[in-house]
Amino acid sequence: MKWIDAHCHVGQGIMNGLDADKLLADMDRLEIEQAVILPWDRAIAVDNEEGNMFTLELAAKYPDRLISFCTVNPWFGYRALEEIDRCVALGTKGLKLHPPYQGFQISDPFVLPIIEKALTYSLPIYIPTGTPVAAMPMQLAYVADLYPEGTFIQGHFGFPDFWIDSIPSVEHRPNIYVDIAYNAISTIEHAVKTLGAERVLFSSDAPYLSLDNEIDKLLSLSITEEERQLIGRDNMKAILEGGRR
């Protein structure tokens, strides 16, 4: 087994969510050792507890294969903070926020307590970018500047509309990683060249994207095998073990 998928979805959703048995079978077939799992769309938007329990139970059942990241909608206020406490106690390894689904802008003031709570537990924070007006690379950069001690993952690397901002938003911010889902091979190769392979993570966003295609893409990158290993596994392994590289 070679790879770690930094971000995919399980459960039954309208636009995402994947049967866990199918995910595990696909992981076996594609040599993916571990996957970070998030719940389906509705559970991200509103039914956070239900979704988080679902991923935590799967992670408990398959501790060597599946890793739970929790999600909370910042609009739930103190209940969102409590939900992070609860998930950490049950073994979650990170936090995902989804600005378009959850209806906020990354830099909104009421989001900051959520970020701070996650950082008290040293949880890495995954936030997709690329969707105006809610999820833009420079908004994440603003928040990352407030918390230099944090580990942020700029999901989707600004795809599709923010290809101009994606590099400037992260190049002087070592606390932001980027992932390769959605992006073209040439864009990823450019990111590796500009930022270094240490800052780039493999993620599939399956089943919204095809896991087969995203692995195919990882294998098709014109980079060294050492760089492929960093992107495909080692960087995320280090993040999950609690240390930034």
Added chain:
Amino acid sequence: MIIDFHTHFNGGVYSEKSDAEHFISVMGKNGIEKSLLLPFDGFFSDFREDNDLVSEIVGRYPERFAGLGTIDPRQGETALREIDRCLDETNLIGFKFHSWLQAFGPLDVDFMRLAEEGNRRKALFFFHDGTPPYSEPFQLAELAKRFPDLTIVLGHAGLPDLWHESMLSALKYDNVWLCFCGTPFWGMKEMTERMNGERIVWGSDYPAAKEQDILERIKQVKYLPCSDNMKEKILYSNAVELLRKYEKNNPVVGGSR
């Protein structure tokens, strides 16, 4: 075989100057029989000059390329005349608009005048779509409703955030076509099912997308959980159908007319 329905001849600051022979060799490596050339420099400079350039390339290799022009809708009579000039006097078979980069709203009065003339000529209008504020699929669907003789191709089928709007537009209006290009897997899967594989074409966005990206974008279609017949329609025969409708003087692909 494959028809690439979304390419550019020259890519502004995003690529080297295009060279037709190199372009054809790249197509050959990827099993692409014919490419629809869209302009790029013409979005920002003298569109007539750029239209003539694309037309000249099509004229040199009519079996390998078809081409679209572009127009700045704010140029009044000059803009309107360019529709007729391109369709009557050049090898171009329609027009590409990148309303976001060209900084106009598709429902602007200036653009509506162009769309009206395009409708009169039963023209092919190809749009960048999926990007607010000027390239929202429903803005383009409104044009499809008002101008039913216009064929409107949504050049990215909505991208990750707005593919649902693009799908609803195509389901509602028969004169809307979808081009899979940067469209997410889940969206392509649902659109293919709901459209029964009809009115969908595929494009690479080369050379804005680089040479190494073309095969990956072909694979995105090949990995779809649909029949080989559907994939063949998306990658080839739907495009043949559309090209046959618009190519008057050029040889069309896919056998005899």
